[in-house]
Amino acid sequence: MADLQDDPQNTSAIGELDQPTSAPASVPEPPPLGDDDGLDRARALLAAHPVADGHNTLAKALALTPWHDLEVGESALDTDIPRLRAGGVGAQFWALTDDTDITDPAGATLxxxxxxxxxIASCPQWLRLALTAGDLADARNCGRIASFLGPVTAHALGDSLGTLRSYHVLGVRALALSPGTRWTEPGLSRFGLEVVREANRLGILLDLSGSTEGTWRRTLDASTAPALLSRSAAASLTRHPLNAADELLAELGAHGGVCLVSFAPEQIERSGSTVSVRDVADHIERVRDVAGPGHVGLSGTYGLSTGAPRTTGLEDASCYPNLIAELLDRGWTETEIAALTWDNLVRVVRDAEFTARATATRRAPSGATIEELDGP
Structure with a gap:
């Protein structure tokens, strides 16, 4: 893992590749949905306002795929470079989450x-590691897909603030406060509050997807930085453990956070019917209505192998134009589309950085332990 210490922003090795590069000729077109004029307009909007996507599990899928070529195209997976570019993706959070029953969560996360x-290192002409909001802009200006690392799950910390700081050094920028540790369930403990404060100091985003009510309430009350839901949808439309109730969406919006709406069919299905782009659009509009237009974004939840359940019209990472065309047909403006695809998530990243800079001058790294705060 020596390469983890390389300077992610060193571009001396790629030289002339720092200029925007055209996509390979093999880039697929999204499946047709609606009229061609609507799709053409959607693609034009995505060229100007690319998608900052909140959750892709490709890291997990790659471990199960014996051979892959993501740069040319990969038929065994729903994510590769050509499809990301065809979909207008300009930034991607690469999820590092794992199952709660895994025996070595820290090892699996690493x-x-x-x-x-x-x-990322193997595809410098397409991908660029992003650690800050400024890196997002730099990658976009150079025609790269900005790559954020995270979230990691709470149980991957091993009840250690030192481990959280180590993840940050390695580039992780989001932490999921999901159940699975004694400090996140049934609600956030005193040690959990210290995790929130340390994450604020570091500039690590707090992901409340699937968290208990006791956890998300205490997090929003204690955090000085906005939080996010990296892969949620509206629980008022579809009941699912990862989906957010209207009360959480309203509080998230009031605290400046963002809900990134999942495309996963099990999170957006309604009445047992075939799940389609329209169902995702319904969830997006519900989240917008409750949380506010400045607090909704996109989470394709791609990074799956061929054969996984799909939402019709959003089968892989090339299909974002289909969703944008649907929203345009519903009367969304270019400004509203830009907020949805890019601006809202980037603002939250920027606000978390601002909080970290303001906090660093008055708060030293915490040496607290779970035994001291929560007892043995």
Whole structure:
């Protein structure tokens, strides 16, 4: 894992590749949906306002794929470079989450982290590691897909603030406060509050997807930086453990956060019917209505192998134009589309950085332990 110490922003090795590069000739077109004029307009909007996507599990899928070529195209997966570019993706959060029952969560997280870091390093003409909001803009200006690392799950910390700081050094910029530790369930404990404060100091975003009410309430009350839901939808439309109730969406919006709406069919299905782009659009509009137009974004939840359940019209990472065309047909303006695809998530990243800079001058790294705060 020596490559993890390389300077992610060193561009001396790529030289002339720092200029925008055209996509390979093999880039697929999204499946047709609606009229061609609507799709053409959607693609034009995405060229100007690319998607900052909140959740892709490719790191997990790569461990199960014996051979892959993501740069040319990969038929065994729903994500590769050609499809990301065809979909208008300009920034991607690469999820490092794992199952709560795994025996070595920290080890599994580091393996996934190394896998994604290696992928980014192997495709410098397409991908660029992003650690800050400024990196997002730089990658976009150079025609790269900005790559954020995270979230990692709470149980991957091993109840250690030192581990959280180590993840930050390795580039992780989001932490999921999901159930699975004694400090996140049934609600956030005193040690959990210290995790929130340390994440604020570091500039690590707090992901409330699937968290208990006791956890998300205490997090929003204690955090000085906005939080996010990296892969949620509206629980008022579809009941699912990862979906957010209207009360959470309203509080998230009031605290400046953002809900990134998932495309996963199990999170957006309604009445047992075929799940389509229209269902995703319904969830997006519900989140916008409750949280506010400045607090909704996109989470394709791609990074799956061929054969996984799909939402019709959003089968892979090339299909974002289909969703944008649907929203345009519903009367969304270019300004509203830009906020949805890019501006809202980037603002939250920027606000978390501002909080970290303001906090660093008055708060030293915490040496607290879970035993001291929560007892043995």
């Amino acid at each position: 393996e996934r982290l190394d896998r994604i870091r290696s992928l």
